Amino acid sequence: MNITKYIEExxxxRFAQFGFKYEKSDFNWTFIREIGGVKEYIEIEKSEWYKNAIRCEYRKGTSSRNTIAFLRDRIEQVHVYSDETTLREExxxxxxxxxxxxxxWFETIKVGVKSSPDNFLGSEWNITIQSFISENNIDLNNPQSILTLDNLLKKEISREDIYSVSYCFGEITRHHLxxxxxVHSEDGPFIKNIAGSKEMTLKPYNLVMKTMVAPNELSLMYFFEIFKNAANEMN
Incomplete structure (x- = not known):
C-alpha cells in the first residue's frame, strides 16, 4: 500500500493551513513550521513493532507528544490500519x-531559539571522539555498537559525549549503508546519499536528542533499522 500517496492527499x-511545510524522505514524513525562530515538527513514520501501523509525533525543542496521548480510547501508541479505508480513517x-x-500543545511549549550543534567533524573534536570510542569499546564497523550508544543515552551524559554519540551513530550508519x-548550517553534521539515495539523509544529532527525550519509546537502533529497511527496499 502506498502510504505516501494517502499522506500527501x-x-x-490540511497541515499547510497551519503553516507546516512538507518534507518528503524515503523513510518518514515530516512537516515543519518555524515561529519566532523556533521550529515545530509533525513527524510520521512506520512502526517497527506493528506490521500495518504508523506513529505520529509532535515535537518542539526537547518536548514531544504522541497523537495517541490525546486519544483516551486508544491502547497502542500507533495508528493501526488494515486497508485503504482504515488508513484514510487513521x-x-x-x-x-x-x-x-x-x-x-505547541503554544504551551516555550523554548528559546535553538543554537546550531557544534561541527563535531572538525579536527578539534578528534581527540575527544577517539577517547570516547576507546573508553566505550565502540566498533564503528559493527551495528551492534549502537546498543552501547543507546545505553549511554539512558544516563546523564556530557555535551561532549552527546556529540561523540552523534558521530559514532552517523559513522556506523555510513559504514553499513x-x-x-x-554539514548543515542549522542541523550540524549529517549524512547524505545514504544507500545512493539523494533523498535519504540522516541527522544524527537530531536523532540523538529525540532519543534522549523519550528513551523508553525511541532508540538509535530503532532509527537505524528504519534506515536499513528503507535501503533494503531500494535494492
Missing amino acids: ILVD LESIVEVTEKFAMD GGEWD
Missing part, C-alpha cells in the same frame, strides 16, 4: 488531533 494541504484522526489538541558526511 490527506495531510499536506490519517483523518491525525488531522483531527492536530487541529483540536496539537496546535494548543553508505553515504557521505556534510
Whole structure:
C-alpha cells in the first residue's frame, strides 16, 4: 500500500493551513513550521513493532507528544490500519488531533531559539571522539555498537559525549549503508546519499536528542533499522 500517496492527499494541504511545510524522505514524513525562530515538527513514520501501523509525533525543542496521548480510547501508541479505508480513517484522526489538541500543545511549549550543534567533524573534536570510542569499546564497523550508544543515552551524559554519540551513530550508519558526511548550517553534521539515495539523509544529532527525550519509546537502533529497511527496499 502506498502510504505516501494517502499522506500527501490527506495531510499536506490540511497541515499547510497551519503553516507546516512538507518534507518528503524515503523513510518518514515530516512537516515543519518555524515561529519566532523556533521550529515545530509533525513527524510520521512506520512502526517497527506493528506490521500495518504508523506513529505520529509532535515535537518542539526537547518536548514531544504522541497523537495517541490525546486519544483516551486508544491502547497502542500507533495508528493501526488494515486497508485503504482504515488508513484514510487513521490519517483523518491525525488531522483531527492536530487541529483540536496539537496546535494548543505547541503554544504551551516555550523554548528559546535553538543554537546550531557544534561541527563535531572538525579536527578539534578528534581527540575527544577517539577517547570516547576507546573508553566505550565502540566498533564503528559493527551495528551492534549502537546498543552501547543507546545505553549511554539512558544516563546523564556530557555535551561532549552527546556529540561523540552523534558521530559514532552517523559513522556506523555510513559504514553499513553508505553515504557521505556534510554539514548543515542549522542541523550540524549529517549524512547524505545514504544507500545512493539523494533523498535519504540522516541527522544524527537530531536523532540523538529525540532519543534522549523519550528513551523508553525511541532508540538509535530503532532509527537505524528504519534506515536499513528503507535501503533494503531500494535494492
